[in-house]
Amino acid sequence: MFSAVGFFHGRGAAGPPRLCGVPLILAIESSCDETAVAIVRGEPGCAAAVLASVVASQIELHREFGGVVPELASRNHSLHLRALVEQALREAAVTVGAIDAFAATTGPGLASSLLIGSTAAKALACATRRPFLGINHLEGHLLSPFVGETQVPPHVALIVSGGHTLLLDVSGAGTYQKLGGTRDDAAGEAFDKVGKMLGLPYPGGPEIERRARDGNPTAYALPRSMLHDAHLDFSFSGLKTAVLYTLQREAGQVSVADVAASFQQAVIEILVGKTLKAAQRSGRRKVALSGGVSLNQALRGAFAQACAGAGLELLLAAPWLCTDNAAMIGFAALLRHIAGESSPLDGDIHPHLPLV
Ligand code: KG4
Ligand code: ZN
Numbered sequence: 001m002f003s004a005v006g007f008f009h010g011r012g013a014a015g016p017p018r019l020c021g022v023p024l025i026l027a028i029e030s031s032c033d034e035t036a037v038a039i040v041r042g043e044p045g046c047a048a049a050v051l052a053s054v055v056a057s058q059i060e061l062h063r064e065f066g067g068v069v070p071e072l073a074s075r076n077h078s079l080h081l082r083a084l085v086e087q088a089l090r091e092a093a094v095t096v097g098a099i100d101a102f103a104a105t106t107g108p109g110l111a112s113s114l115l116i117g118s119t120a121a122k123a124l125a126c127a128t129r130r131p132f133l134g135i136n137h138l139e140g141h142l143l144s145p146f147v148g149e150t151q152v153p154p155h156v157a158l159i160v161s162g163g164h165t166l167l168l169d170v171s172g173a174g175t176y177q178k179l180g181g182t183r184d185d186a187a188g189e190a191f192d193k194v195g196k197m198l199g200l201p202y203p204g205g206p207e208i209e210r211r212a213r214d215g216n217p218t219a220y221a222l223p224r225s226m227l228h229d230a231h232l233d234f235s236f237s238g239l240k241t242a243v244l245y246t247l248q249r250e251a252g253q254v255s256v257a258d259v260a261a262s263f264q265q266a267v268i269e270i271l272v273g274k275t276l277k278a279a280q281r282s283g284r285r286k287v288a289l290s291g292g293v294s295l296n297q298a299l300r301g302a303f304a305q306a307c308a309g310a311g312l313e314l315l316l317a318a319p320w321l322c323t324d325n326a327a328m329i330g331f332a333a334l335l336r337h338i339a340g341e342s343s344p345l346d347g348d349i350h351p352h353l354p355l356v
Helices: 059-063 070-092 111-128 137-146 187-197 204-212 237-250 256-282 297-310 327-338
Strands: 024-029 034-041 049-057 101-107 132-136 155-160 165-172 175-181 286-290 313-316
Touching (some): 024 111, 024 327, 034 070, 034 327, 059 070, 070 111, 101 111, 101 137, 101 327, 111 132, 132 137, 132 327, 137 286, 137 327, 155 256, 165 256, 175 256, 187 204, 187 237, 187 256, 204 256, 237 256, 256 297, 286 297, 297 313
Parallel strands (some): 024 101, 101 132, 155 286
Antiparallel strands (some): 024 034, 034 049, 155 165, 165 175
C-alpha cells in the first residue's frame, strides 16, 4: 500500500514532498485482448504527461469466436509487443536508456496474456538495471479519470469493465475501500453476452449502445436486480436470463433495438442507483467512472443528470482512457515509483488479483 502521495504538488509546507526530477515510466498492458505500451512522465509541480500511448487491439482477431480466445491473445501480445515498445519510444522521442522504471499489469487478467507483458517489462528492467513495478489493472482503471490531473481527490469510484464491476471509496491514490461488487457477471460481460444472444458482433457493448439509439427503453420489463437492497453489490445474471426468456418468448418477432434499449436502460439504472447510494452513504461529493462500459454515452448522460440532481461532481476518464490502455498503468506506476515502491523481478502474475 502506498501512501496518498498527494502526488506531484507540494501542498504547502506541511504537505507531501515535492517531486524532484521528471521520472519517465514505460508501461505495458496485456491483461486481455489489447496489447498496449505507454510512456508517462511525472512533471514537478503539475500533472503527469503521457508522452506516448499505443494500443494494438485484437478485437478483429477474436470476433469470429464471439469472445477472447486466451491462447490467440497471448500469442498476439508476443508478436506485437516489441514493435509497440519501439513505436512508443519513437513517439515519445526518448531512448530506452532514459526510462527510470518499467511497469506492467500483473493482474487480474488472463494468465498467459499477463505473462507476456510482465516478462517483457521485467526483461527491460533487468537489462537496463532499472526498477520494475507490477501494477493492478483495476488500479489503472480507477486512476484513469485523473491522468493529467494534479491529485486524486476523495471520491466514490465505479469501475465498469468487461471483467469487473466494482464500487470503491477512495481517500486518495493508494487508499481504497471496497463498497460493493458484482456477485456474478460484470456489467460489460452482461453487455457482451446479451449482444451475442441478439446476434451482434463481439464485443456486444458498443453494438448494443448503437442499436439502443433506435429502440424504446421501456419496451420490455426487465429486472433491476438488487437495486433496492441495502447492500452495494450488483447482480447481472438475472437480467441476462430475463433477456434470454424474452427472446425465446417472442420467437423471432423481437425488435433488436427495443431489447437493446431495454437492457441498456436496466444496466444504467442499476449502476447509477447503486453508485449514488454509495456516495450518499460515504458522504463523498465526487463520483468517478472508469472502465470500458463507461464509454457508453447513455450511461454517461444518466450519470451526469443524476449527479447534477444530487449535487455531486462527476469525474469521467477521457474516452481513450476508458478501454484497456497502458497510459493508465503507467500513471499508477508513476505514483508508486514516486512513493519509492518497486516490485521483485521474481514476483508472479495474479489472474484473480483483487484491488482491495
Ligand atoms: O475496460 P475494458 O476495455 O476491458 C476490461 O478490463 O474488461 O472493457 C471492455 C468492456 C467490454 O465488455 C465491452 O463490451 C464494454 O467494455 N464496452 C461497452 C462500450 N464500449 C465498450 N459497454 C457498453 N457500451 C459501450 N459503448
Ligand atoms: Zn480493463
